[in-house]
Amino acid sequence: MHGKFWARVGTLCLSVLLLTGCAGTRTVNQEAAANYLAQSDYRAYAQQYLNPVTGDPSYDPESLLDALEAGKAFNDAGMWALSRNAFDAAATQLNWKEDTVDTPAEVANLLGTTLTSDAFGAYQGKIHQGILIDYYQAINHLMLGNEANARVDLNRLQVRQGNARTQLRAYIKTVNKSVKDGLTDDKSAGARESLGEIGPKIADGIKDLPSGLGQSKIRLAAGDVISAVFRATSSAQSDKRQTLSRDMLKSANAASATRGGNAVIAYLRRELKRNKGILANKVILVYEDGTGPSLQEFRLDLPLFIVTDKVTYTGIALPQFVPGHPAFGKLKVGAGKTQQETATLTDINELAALEFDAGYKGVVAKAVISTTIKTAAQAVVNHQIDQQKMDPLIGSLLKLGTGAAQYALTKADTRAWANLPNTIQMVVVDRPASGKLQLSDPLNQLITDIPIEKDVNTLVLIKASGTLGKPAVYVQQLPAQNVVPPLEVAPPVPTLQKA
Numbered sequence: 001m002h003g004k005f006w007a008r009v010g011t012l013c014l015s016v017l018l019l020t021g022c023a024g025t026r027t028v029n030q031e032a033a034a035n036y037l038a039q040s041d042y043r044a045y046a047q048q049y050l051n052p053v054t055g056d057p058s059y060d061p062e063s064l065l066d067a068l069e070a071g072k073a074f075n076d077a078g079m080w081a082l083s084r085n086a087f088d089a090a091a092t093q094l095n096w097k098e099d100t101v102d103t104p105a106e107v108a109n110l111l112g113t114t115l116t117s118d119a120f121g122a123y124q125g126k127i128h129q130g131i132l133i134d135y136y137q138a139i140n141h142l143m144l145g146n147e148a149n150a151r152v153d154l155n156r157l158q159v160r161q162g163n164a165r166t167q168l169r170a171y172i173k174t175v176n177k178s179v180k181d182g183l184t185d186d187k188s189a190g191a192r193e194s195l196g197e198i199g200p201k202i203a204d205g206i207k208d209l210p211s212g213l214g215q216s217k218i219r220l221a222a223g224d225v226i227s228a229v230f231r232a233t234s235s236a237q238s239d240k241r242q243t244l245s246r247d248m249l250k251s252a253n254a255a256s257a258t259r260g261g262n263a264v265i266a267y268l269r270r271e272l273k274r275n276k277g278i279l280a281n282k283v284i285l286v287y288e289d290g291t292g293p294s295l296q297e298f299r300l301d302l303p304l305f306i307v308t309d310k311v312t313y314t315g316i317a318l319p320q321f322v323p324g325h326p327a328f329g330k331l332k333v334g335a336g337k338t339q340q341e342t343a344t345l346t347d348i349n350e351l352a353a354l355e356f357d358a359g360y361k362g363v364v365a366k367a368v369i370s371t372t373i374k375t376a377a378q379a380v381v382n383h384q385i386d387q388q389k390m391d392p393l394i395g396s397l398l399k400l401g402t403g404a405a406q407y408a409l410t411k412a413d414t415r416a417w418a419n420l421p422n423t424i425q426m427v428v429v430d431r432p433a434s435g436k437l438q439l440s441d442p443l444n445q446l447i448t449d450i451p452i453e454k455d456v457n458t459l460v461l462i463k464a465s466g467t468l469g470k471p472a473v474y475v476q477q478l479p480a481q482n483v484v485p486p487l488e489v490a491p492p493v494p495t496l497q498k499a
Contacts, residue, residue, distance in 0.1 A: 026066050027059045028073075033418060037291050038466035040327070043487045045419070046077035049086075057082060064093035065123045065415055068133075072419045075136050076463055078474055078486030084140045087133050094125045094133070123415050127167050128218060128351040131160055132420070135223040138230075142459065143476055143484040147235060150480065154227045157220075161251070164218045168354065175362040198316075201300050202364050205320045209353045216254050218354055222286070222346040222424040224252035225265065229428075232272055232279040233457045233478035242277040252345065260343025264426050271428075281431045283452055284478070285333055285342065285460040290326040290422030292348040295319040295356075295414040316367040317412040321356050323349050324422035327464040328471075331447070332440040333427050339438075342425035349422065363413075421465065431458070439473070453477060 028048045036045040049059045049070040059070035071086035138153035228245040246269065253265050271279060299317045331342045429437070436449040437460070450473060452458050457478040464471035474484050 026063070026069075028069065030418060034291075037419065039469035040464050040466050040471055041469055042073070042076035042078075042463065042465075042472050046073045046079055046082075049073055057086070059086065061086070061089035062093070063123070064090055064125050065417065067093065068125075068129060068417050069419055071133070071136065072417070075140060076419070076465075076472060078143070078472070078484065080140045080143045080484070080486075084137060084144070087137050087140070091130075091133055094130050126352070126355050127164055127171070128220070128355065129417060131157065131164060131218075131220050131223065131351075132417075134160055135220055135226070138223075138226065139461065142230075142478075142480045143461075143474060145476075145480045145482045145484075147480050150230065151234070151236075151239070154223075154230055157223050158227060158248070161219050161223065165215050168215055168218050168358065171355070172358045175359055179361050179365045198300055198368075202318060204298060205318045205364075206357060206360055207320075208323050209321055209357055210323070210347065210349050213350060213354055213357060215354070217347075217350045219251060219255035220346050220351070220424075221252040221255035221261065221265075222426065224248045224255065225268070225345055225426060226286070228252070228268060228272075229279065229284050229459075229478075232268075232277060235479040240277040242272060245272050245277060256345050258344045258347075260341070261345040261426075264343050264345065264428060267428060279457050281455060281457065283429050283431055283437055283458045283460060285427050285429070285437075285462065287331055287342045287425040287427075288421035288423075288461075288463045288465075289328060289330070289342075289425060290324055291418075291465050292324040292420035292422050293352045293416065294322045294324070294418065295412075295416050296322050297412040297414050299410075315410060316364075317410045318364060318367055319356075319412040319414050321353060324420075326422050327466050328441050330425065330442055331462065331464075331471075332442065332444060333437065334429055334432060335438045335440075338429070338432075340427050340429055342427045344423045344425050346424040347422075348420050348424070352416070367410075367412075419465070421463070439471075447471060448473060450475060 028045070032048070033045060036042070049057060051058045057070070060066045067086050067090035071083050071090055074080070074083035074086055134153050134157035138150050138157065141147075141150035141153055225248070228248040231239040231241075231245045231248070234240065249265050249269050249272075253262060256262055256265065268279075271282075296319070297317050298320050299315050301315050333340050333342065431452050431454065432438075435452055435454065437452050438449055439447045439462070441447055447470070450460060452460075452475075459476045459478050459480075461474040461476070462471050472487055476482075476484050
């Protein structure tokens with residue numbers, strides 16, 4: 001009898017140790033990463049994913065989250081080939097990589113972390129993350145001067161974007177059904193009552209979601225615009241059919257809800273119509289601003305309607321959506337009467353919030369059901385402790401141990417792609433007659449002058465995750481023929497004030 005009892009206690013403790021150690025590899029310490037992002041120190045960030053002796057990649061290609069963050073870190077630092085390889089590794093980890101998912105049952109299998117797994121399981125990824133992989137791979141290949149591969153990535157992006165709304169609808173339907181099934185079982189009466197008691201409190205998890213969310217926002221408007229620009233500047237005549245770019249810009253217009261973003265799209269549509277599908281002597285400036293959304297855990301005591309009070313811990317842990325924040329917010333491009341500002345095409349908060357919002361009721365239901373089960377088990381173990389007639393102090397400590405074990409097993413999944421931007425912005429301007437494009441902060445303080453070649457279209461990629469350092473700037477002529485070099489190591493620059 002005693003042997004079975006201690007075996008149960010030992011198994012419980014071993015389970016805690018095992019589960020707390022299998023949530024997946026992550027190379028970069030998140031506190032250090034936040035400091036790098038505050039300084040826009042992309043080179044230092046990327047170095048964390050490289051062996052300091054050999055310079056070889058040191059991230060875990062079998063960890064989806066690690067590969068995603070490494071791919072973005074290398075992209076930010078201009079290490080295009082390393083970024084390409086990391087995103088290739090991430091793509092193999094995404095369960096919907098073939099883009100054929102269109103039924104609720106299939107989506108339940110692919111996105112099953114909502115009700116069938118938890119923070120201790122492998123990170124499954126999100127629909128929008130697959131979209132972002134294709135987008136950044138297209139940027140990588142453009143900067144590597146590989147127009148053919150960029151075309152493949154952008155074609156794939158269009159397919160994936162077309163499937164995304166179907167996947168999202170199926171995901172929502174599956175979550176709703178899973179919640180209904182999970183809470184209508186006869187064994188779930190206590191969970192239903194508990195859920196009713198804490199209803200208002202669980203809303204904290206979604207109180208900071210962006211307003212006006214619609215399923216059309218699952219498209220990456222910036223990706224649609226880049227696709228249209230690529231066709232209009234390509235070396236292949238077949239890319240320059242007006243209908244190709246027109247349809248992509250139409251999709252971008254549906255996904256972008258900002259006045260400035262729609263103005264950029266309208267300008268491109270007019271230029272393409274006027275020039276029969278061709279852009280000439282334009283500067284296409286793409287700006288990634290700030291740091292994207294994250295998740296944090298909050299806990300609630302749960303009023304459990306079960307048979308006993310012989311428990312030392314009962315509660316649930318839920319994720320809370322934390323919006324991203326801007327760096328400069330926007331940039332000014334050019335000077336004088338022709339000066340323009342970058343405009344938001346894609347708000348990453350909206351991309352991430354759509355899936356978080358869709359799955360949140362499932363996360364809550366799973367947390368409550370799981371806690372009722374674990375608490376009932378805790379009560380059984382504590383009852384057995386009472387039956388052992390051991391020293392009261394030892395008994396109390398053991399009971400605290402079972403409560404601590406439940407606390408450790410009650411954990412919200414707060415994993416999220418940490419180094420995404422807050423927004424992706426764009427502006428399209430004529431090449432300045434001086435040959436230099438002036439880039440300024442919102443207070444019109446000069447950041448840099450960007451040399452622009454004559455009689456070509458030019459893609460300018462700018463990144464600023466914080467204001468404690470200088471933004472990264474990359475320049476590529478279109479059509480892409482040459483490799484854009486990575487960032488040089490540079491000393492810190494004085495702080496630039498936000499507007």
